Amino acid sequence: MGITPTSQAAGVGSSVENQPFAVTAQVVPRKIVIVGTYDPAKTDIVPNKLIQVFSADQVGALTGFGYMLHRLAEQAYKGSRGIETWIIPQLEDVAGTQGAGNITFFGIATTGGIIHLYIGGILDRPVNISVPPAATAVEICELVVTAINAIKELPVTAAQNATPEICDITAKTKGLLWSLGITIAFNRKSGESLPPGVLISITQLFGGAATFDIQPALDELGTGDNANEKQFTDFIHGYQDIEAYDAIMNYVGPGDTKTGLYSELVHKPFQTIFGSKAVDEAGLAILVNLANDRKETDRATGIIGVPGSYSIPEEIGAQAMGHRARIANVRPEENYVDIILEGIDPGDPVGRWTNSYDNRDLAVKNGISPTIVRNNIVYMQNLVTFYHPDSVPAASNGYASLRDLAIIQNLLDSQYKTFNTEKWKNFTIVADVTKVSDVEARKKARDIDSVIDECVALIIAWLGNAWIYEKEYSIQQLALPGAVIIRAGTDGFDINSKLILSGKGNIMNVNTIFDTSIAVLNQ
Numbered sequence: 001m002g003i004t005p006t007s008q009a010a011g012v013g014s015s016v017e018n019q020p021f022a023v024t025a026q027v028v029p030r031k032i033v034i035v036g037t038y039d040p041a042k043t044d045i046v047p048n049k050l051i052q053v054f055s056a057d058q059v060g061a062l063t064g065f066g067y068m069l070h071r072l073a074e075q076a077y078k079g080s081r082g083i084e085t086w087i088i089p090q091l092e093d094v095a096g097t098q099g100a101g102n103i104t105f106f107g108i109a110t111t112g113g114i115i116h117l118y119i120g121g122i123l124d125r126p127v128n129i130s131v132p133p134a135a136t137a138v139e140i141c142e143l144v145v146t147a148i149n150a151i152k153e154l155p156v157t158a159a160q161n162a163t164p165e166i167c168d169i170t171a172k173t174k175g176l177l178w179s180l181g182i183t184i185a186f187n188r189k190s191g192e193s194l195p196p197g198v199l200i201s202i203t204q205l206f207g208g209a210a211t212f213d214i215q216p217a218l219d220e221l222g223t224g225d226n227a228n229e230k231q232f233t234d235f236i237h238g239y240q241d242i243e244a245y246d247a248i249m250n251y252v253g254p255g256d257t258k259t260g261l262y263s264e265l266v267h268k269p270f271q272t273i274f275g276s277k278a279v280d281e282a283g284l285a286i287l288v289n290l291a292n293d294r295k296e297t298d299r300a301t302g303i304i305g306v307p308g309s310y311s312i313p314e315e316i317g318a319q320a321m322g323h324r325a326r327i328a329n330v331r332p333e334e335n336y337v338d339i340i341l342e343g344i345d346p347g348d349p350v351g352r353w354t355n356s357y358d359n360r361d362l363a364v365k366n367g368i369s370p371t372i373v374r375n376n377i378v379y380m381q382n383l384v385t386f387y388h389p390d391s392v393p394a395a396s397n398g399y400a401s402l403r404d405l406a407i408i409q410n411l412l413d414s415q416y417k418t419f420n421t422e423k424w425k426n427f428t429i430v431a432d433v434t435k436v437s438d439v440e441a442r443k444k445a446r447d448i449d450s451v452i453d454e455c456v457a458l459i460i461a462w463l464g465n466a467w468i469y470e471k472e473y474s475i476q477q478l479a480l481p482g483a484v485i486i487r488a489g490t491d492g493f494d495i496n497s498k499l500i501l502s503g504k505g506n507i508m509n510v511n512t513i514f515d516t517s518i519a520v521l522n523q
Helices: 057-064 068-080 137-150 176-180 214-218 244-254 278-291 312-328 359-364 401-420 439-443 448-464 471-476
Strands: 031-037 051-053 084-090 100-107 112-121 127-131 158-162 166-171 184-186 198-206 234-237 273-275 302-303 371-374 377-380 484-486 494-495
Touching: 031 068, 031 312, 051 057, 057 068, 057 084, 068 084, 068 234, 068 312, 100 137, 112 137, 127 137, 137 158, 137 166, 158 439, 176 198, 184 198, 214 244, 234 244, 234 273, 234 312, 244 302, 273 312, 278 302, 302 312, 312 401, 359 484, 401 448, 448 471, 448 484, 448 494
Parallel strands: 031 084, 031 234, 273 302
Antiparallel strands: 051 084, 100 166, 100 198, 112 127, 112 184, 158 166, 371 377, 484 494
């Protein structure tokens, strides 16, 4: 029987029992999933199946270097620097086509030199071609074709046209918008120029067609109560179409509803960001209109703008999500201001609507994420979703900011894990735990105060991680009637807690008042 509260004989009892008595709010490990098409020659791939990967090179080897999945993975890894990553390969549209463009060379290289060619705005992988003196346009075209095809990571292939001074450039991946995003450019860095005597004419990629269906990839993540069962936190894809946006929105759950990944039995939401190169205020207006069309429902997706960039828009978004995953993996309460988008082309100053604070402010208020360029380097600023309904004040909109959403992901997870421990399984509900005299029975007895105590412990843990602003308000709310109630069938508790997320720290307005007179010092 051992020593009990009614024992009287002398004796010393010593034992241990493993019971959690302190709530710990742990950061949800970030997990990236990338959805896109692959090289159709890779016939060993089973489409729409999750594959864990460990590097961009591995993705290239599996799915085809330079194809959509590899290009997205390269940028995602550049931002995430090793966060757990999975891919879902999807078949290309069999009836689809690739976009194409060309470069025409003229003249003769009088003294020789180096041609600095950039494909898809990939600044850290230039195509540098050494041109010998007296090289003709035909010879230069041949050198360029060889140089492009030697870099397997590029999103294009090259071939010499029947008119041999023309270098034909063809996208590896099918699709109109993907092809349009691949640019051909020369001399994107300071000090670069064409060799004397060499002239060029560029026809940017155009054409291409393909249809995509992202739904089978979403279904692979799980459906119903098992949706997103592996708890992916950051979603990347390569499809610039409303159908994909809608499918993702509906999978995550539209509006402020307990549906999709926000349902009570799933509670594993993720977000995604897409890139844009739209220029001028007119381009910003188009983005704002897109966001406003989705402002009442879409808390899953956003757009980040790098006006005029030569980089592929989908790759801009992929790197932004990689950075988001890396930062949120350590400090979910941190924002993403001034994070460098490495190797992303900054575009030309003309048409750069992000140069104006008023434009950036307008963008954020209307669900668009701006960037800023300093010394030809692109920096992230606010990272937001489309969600900004008229019925919710901007200051109260927790679904807008990806930083706030990273905290929400952690709140949901820690709340679930706390009440899914052994302590809260198979418990017995009583009006007052202190009235339960049997030692064993009391271990599983729970009353309203027990629930409140656990919620308070959670609140203290959340404050300890700087996820919430303060604890007093939340604790006071728990003490109000109806905050915790016993369900009508005496079969559980309903908890309604309130909290205020910690601030983002994005703005600092400093004003200094000065005078030129020193007479004040004598007063």
